[in-house]
Amino acid sequence: MIIAIDGPSGSGKSSTAKQIAKALDFVYLDTGAMYRAVSVGTLRSGINPQDEKAVAEAVKNMSVRFKDGMVLLNGEDVTVAIREDAANKAVTPVSANPAVRTLLVEKQREFAADHDVVMEGRDIGTVVFPDADYKFFLIADLNIRAERRMKESTEKLSLEDIKADLLRRDKKDSSRSHSPLRKADDAIEIDTSNLTFDEQVDKILSMIDTKSQNMEENEWLKS
Ligand code: DC
Numbered sequence: 001m002i003i004a005i006d007g008p009s010g011s012g013k014s015s016t017a018k019q020i021a022k023a024l025d026f027v028y029l030d031t032g033a034m035y036r037a038v039s040v041g042t043l044r045s046g047i048n049p050q051d052e053k054a055v056a057e058a059v060k061n062m063s064v065r066f067k068d069g070m071v072l073l074n075g076e077d078v079t080v081a082i083r084e085d086a087a088n089k090a091v092t093p094v095s096a097n098p099a100v101r102t103l104l105v106e107k108q109r110e111f112a113a114d115h116d117v118v119m120e121g122r123d124i125g126t127v128v129f130p131d132a133d134y135k136f137f138l139i140a141d142l143n144i145r146a147e148r149r150m151k152e153s154t155e156k157l158s159l160e161d162i163k164a165d166l167l168r169r170d171k172k173d174s175s176r177s178h179s180p181l182r183k184a185d186d187a188i189e190i191d192t193s194n195l196t197f198d199e200q201v202d203k204i205l206s207m208i209d210t211k212s213q214n215m216e217e218n219e220w221l222k223s
Contacts, residue, residue, distance in 0.1 A: 001026070001116045001210065004124035007138035008170050008181060010145025012192040012200055013120045016138065019201045021118040024210060029066075029111055031121035031128075032091075034104050036082035037064040037073045039090040049090040056099030064107070085155055092169060095122075096176040105179075122173055125184035134208055135187035138200075142166060144193050 003026065005017045014030060021028035039049060041062045047054045065072045071079045081087060094100055108119065108128050119128070125135035140148075146163040153162070173181040183189060188207065192200050 002129050002132040003118045003134045004132040005120040005136045010149045011138040011140045016200050017118045017120040027115040027117045029119045033071050034064050035095040039087045039094040040078045040081045049093045059100050092172045098178045122181040123179040125187045127179045137183040137187040137189045141193040
């Protein structure tokens, strides 16, 4: 079974998806971390993230893996580096690069081939798995998203800087030509602005029937 959770940064996707996976005993895949790891690899190779050709070439020699809660790039732990401001900035052009997307989408599909999975990102319900069993699209108010990001961040950034960065990324993610951030027509939208973490998780879990193999077979969703 595939559960797709998409939405903008700070909408609560990651923590929610992780908890849903734990509750259902499914595997969790953070696709944003994959794009971020490739961005770190690009920066470390001294390549300009905007240089589409050079990034397309470099990504062929990168391997991204997840192990014991760590993100490994060519075997090296980049769990902290992928959340730093440099990676935040580089990931916008890197994730808009068609060659990077093609490669990572292929890996994401391979990963789900032999697992029940909760996969989170921007294009899981639209591009990676248009036939996912369940699709959720999480949204939240900008101020709340910025506050959440501030709590998570290890760097000292002001709320205004974080808000500006979120707006910049929303705009770029939604307007890029390749796999833009968009709610799938059949995704269930959940506004997490006024929900506690537990409420978010419970709401989603209450809609999932692990015995049914398709959304259309789910009685709850028909009503
Ligand atoms: O979810 P996140 O903020 O960690 O994602 C980092 C960046 O990667 C974000 O700017 C959008 C991009 N991304 C993407 O384009 N497609 C995905 N499936 C996941 C993330």
